[in-house]
Amino acid sequence: MTIYVPPEPFAWRFCGTCGRELIAAHDGQSERPHCPACRRFYYRNPVPATCCFVRRAADELLFAQRAVHPCRGDWTLPGGFVELGETTEEAALRELREETNLRASRARLIGVSTKQSPVSGAIMVLGYLIEEWESEAEMRPDTDAMDLRFFKKDERPRVPFSVHQELLNLYDALGL
Numbered sequence: 001m002t003i004y005v006p007p008e009p010f011a012w013r014f015c016g017t018c019g020r021e022l023i024a025a026h027d028g029q030s031e032r033p034h035c036p037a038c039r040r041f042y043y044r045n046p047v048p049a050t051c052c053f054v055r056r057a058a059d060e061l062l063f064a065q066r067a068v069h070p071c072r073g074d075w076t077l078p079g080g081f082v083e084l085g086e087t088t089e090e091a092a093l094r095e096l097r098e099e100t101n102l103r104a105s106r107a108r109l110i111g112v113s114t115k116q117s118p119v120s121g122a123i124m125v126l127g128y129l130i131e132e133w134e135s136e137a138e139m140r141p142d143t144d145a146m147d148l149r150f151f152k153k154d155e156r157p158r159v160p161f162s163v164h165q166e167l168l169n170l171y172d173a174l175g176l
């Protein structure tokens, strides 16, 4: 019996159900953390998150200035992690509402980017295009954002997250 040695930070060492130390076991495909008592394999997958491309006029996108760490003060696309029990589209619209107070009812999937992040581990970000929303007068930074601004393409701020940059490149390449 081999005790499971996590290959990366934040990996599991103990069973979340019974608390026993996990062992390394083969699930038919590869070696994975396993709890012999619960007969359960532990699978590590990228964590799903969303980001919003809120478009005004032809080439203006909405950016939110982060009020929280990491990268406090930097400008990013509004978005956040998907919660259990909601669709990814609902997550995008909820995050938009929480960060900007904009209410939208339609979000169109642009594409997906997956990266290993030193802070949150592996993350899979779904980019959604949002072109219609209720009154812009209600727009105000909320929870995680300290300021909100629309930027034209040639004035866009540098974004700190490579997944967002990759999705911005995709957005530009698609010419939506």
Ligand SMILES: [Zn+2]
Pocket (backbone or CB within 6 Å): 015, 016, 017, 018, 019, 020, 035, 036, 037, 038, 039
């Ligand atoms: Zn267990």
